[in-house]
Amino acid sequence: MSSDPPGFELPLRLLLGFRMLIDDLHAELARRGHPDVRPMHGFVMQAIGVEGTTAVELGRRLGISKQAAGKTVGTLEQLGYVERACDPGDARRKIVRLTPYGLESLALSARVFDELRARWAGTLGPERMRAFETDLRALTEGETFRLDVPGWFGA
């Protein structure tokens, strides 16, 4: 009588939910002045943070090589979201920092994500929304985020 759903539905819907949020976010970002930012860029800028960082450290945070991190930073630089500056204290290092435009996109993303969460809470009700997030947090406890999606998903 329990009739549990098949196990393969779970990963499918987790991915579906993720994609749904990210797609909605970027539709809204495009509408509000950031049409060129891609899903990956958001994660990278989040990893760069307000403080700024280096390519090596960025790669470490995202679980990719420093070369891949450097390439992505180059793209973001062309789009005007980040800038590279030499470290006065260490001539080897170059600090990657968010530009005002980049900071704005990050702040906007945070606002839109909150709106999207509110919409989801409207579907489930605040009670179950809270429970849903608590459970999801419990299930993914201790996991670290990795950005190596392309190579990981299909080798």
Next chain:
Amino acid sequence: MSSDPPGFELPLRLLLGFRMLIDDLHAELARRGHPDVRPMHGFVMQAIGVEGTTAVELGRRLGISKQAAGKTVGTLEQLGYVERACDPGDARRKIVRLTPYGLESLALSARVFDELRARWAGTLGPERMRAFETDLRALTEGETFRLDVPGWFGA
């Protein structure tokens, strides 16, 4: 008093949960005789199904071009998971079918997914696990699965 979590945590953890399940699945698949199958391959084989299908239809189901579907089928064919046969009723079409090896990997995946779901249910308890899945299903209602992850995630 409500102190809702920030909205950006939701997509992050959805992706984390997805990746967790898929990584565990493939670790187990590798252990049980399928070391070469990649995350993407599982979704493609699932889309091919027991009946078999064509490259065009496969692309349609996965939300990718028929050419991309054809390429992936070629890879899967080399690995021995699928085979291509001419359609006796239509010389234009070529039916892609799972080999016994492919069918076995699909059945094994289903079993492992059920085991993983049971492990998650062990964390939350059967009650909340059921509620979690119900809510997730409600939130992702009507969404269609797309396999164009590489091009979608980073443009």
Next chain:
DNA sequence: TGGGAAACGTAAACATAGTTGTCGAAATGG
């Protein structure tokens, strides 16, 4: 019946991820 339109599969060219390997420049430390 015949010919144009549509569908299928394949290939080439291109763009974008990632990776490894290599290298020069700068900092570190024994």
Next chain:
DNA sequence: CCATTTCGACAACTATGTTTACGTTTCCCA
């Protein structure tokens, strides 16, 4: 002071996707 380490950049390669194009086969309608 020299050897080792670290950082950033470049080249070569793989894997994914896309668009464009083409030859073959089928379908449909005038």
